[in-house]
Amino acid sequence: MYSDVIIIGGGFAGTAAAITLARANRNVQLIDSGAPRNRFSDHAHGILGLDGASPAELLHRGHAEVKKFGGTISRGLVEKLTRTSEHGPWQAKLASGEVLESRHVLVATGLTDKLPAVPGLSDLWGTRVFHCPYCHGYEVTGKKVALIGGANPPFTIRISKLLSKWTSTLTFYPNGLELTDLDRTQLAGLGVEVNDAQVTQVRPEEASSTGVVVQSSTGEDTYEACFTGPDFLPNDALLRDAGCESTYGWVSVERGQTSVPRLWAAGNVVSSPDQVSQAMGSGAAVGIAIDQRMLDEDLAEL
Numbered sequence: 001m002y003s004d005v006i007i008i009g010g011g012f013a014g015t016a017a018a019i020t021l022a023r024a025n026r027n028v029q030l031i032d033s034g035a036p037r038n039r040f041s042d043h044a045h046g047i048l049g050l051d052g053a054s055p056a057e058l059l060h061r062g063h064a065e066v067k068k069f070g071g072t073i074s075r076g077l078v079e080k081l082t083r084t085s086e087h088g089p090w091q092a093k094l095a096s097g098e099v100l101e102s103r104h105v106l107v108a109t110g111l112t113d114k115l116p117a118v119p120g121l122s123d124l125w126g127t128r129v130f131h132c133p134y135c136h137g138y139e140v141t142g143k144k145v146a147l148i149g150g151a152n153p154p155f156t157i158r159i160s161k162l163l164s165k166w167t168s169t170l171t172f173y174p175n176g177l178e179l180t181d182l183d184r185t186q187l188a189g190l191g192v193e194v195n196d197a198q199v200t201q202v203r204p205e206e207a208s209s210t211g212v213v214v215q216s217s218t219g220e221d222t223y224e225a226c227f228t229g230p231d232f233l234p235n236d237a238l239l240r241d242a243g244c245e246s247t248y249g250w251v252s253v254e255r256g257q258t259s260v261p262r263l264w265a266a267g268n269v270v271s272s273p274d275q276v277s278q279a280m281g282s283g284a285a286v287g288i289a290i291d292q293r294m295l296d297e298d299l300a301e302l
Helices: 012-023 055-068 153-165 181-189 237-241 276-300
Strands: 002-008 028-032 072-075 078-082 090-094 099-107 111-114 144-148 169-173 199-204 212-216 219-223 225-228 231-234 263-265
Touching: 002 012, 002 090, 012 028, 012 055, 012 276, 028 055, 028 099, 055 072, 078 237, 099 276, 144 153, 144 212, 144 219, 153 169, 153 181, 153 225, 169 212, 212 225, 263 276
Parallel strands: 002 028, 002 099, 028 072, 099 263, 144 169, 144 225
Antiparallel strands: 078 090, 090 099, 111 231, 199 212, 212 219
16 A cells, blocks of 8 residues: 555654644555553643543544544554665555555654553553653642652652642652752752652552552652653664664654655654643644645656
8 A cells, every 4th residue: 555654653643643644635544553652541631622631532533533534544563664765665564564655654653651660660650650740740739749760860850859849748769869969959948858768669549549658668658649750762663773863862853854854753752751732733743844845846846
């Protein structure tokens, strides 16, 4: 099957791009593995007019819109991107063995959150344990909150200070992360308690729907909410194998265009901070950029 654009990844960035391109009368093939980053969350926040909506429901509605405007969606996993020449068609090889061809490719495969190696933490991820204060900070306003470290020092230490904007009862377990004297001075000034005990386990606090019990080498305590700082690992193997340049560990893009002609990227695969609303915006913007590029290519042939 040949398309104008193959979009790999059916999350918010990929789906927004697919809708934009389909509405621009482009032949769009969206390939979705069915594992969006926020599949663990029941609610998404900061979406204009849709605060608290279910991410799964929003994606379901978005996929229906892709089809409504003439796009095609298939469930599958792309294993490799190849092409025979710089201006030749892209070939996307699926795990099923099927090969699809297109003029341009957009990769929107997101990232994987690698949590600290604390027993029980992954079981509560997205329901009782979160990472983004701008996504979930408002909901913990005034509550007793724990922050568990152990991964991604710059991000974790940053949110240890940021979370103090929403709660005055925050306990930060560095859990092996090294804090500078300045960090400790600033945290003390913000009213954040630092507990240097090693966290050995977390479990749900049965009396509430949000509470978490944090067990450490010195005992255990109960909190009304919990955050952690994961490592952000972009799912960018397809881009790197295709020869895309990277900077500071992330594939480089300019308005979504990678260093490889006709190969694009959008969303968390190239930008870790993207929330749902940001991912949708970046997907739509890159979709427009792709459509404009194809128009210029067509005009050059006249």
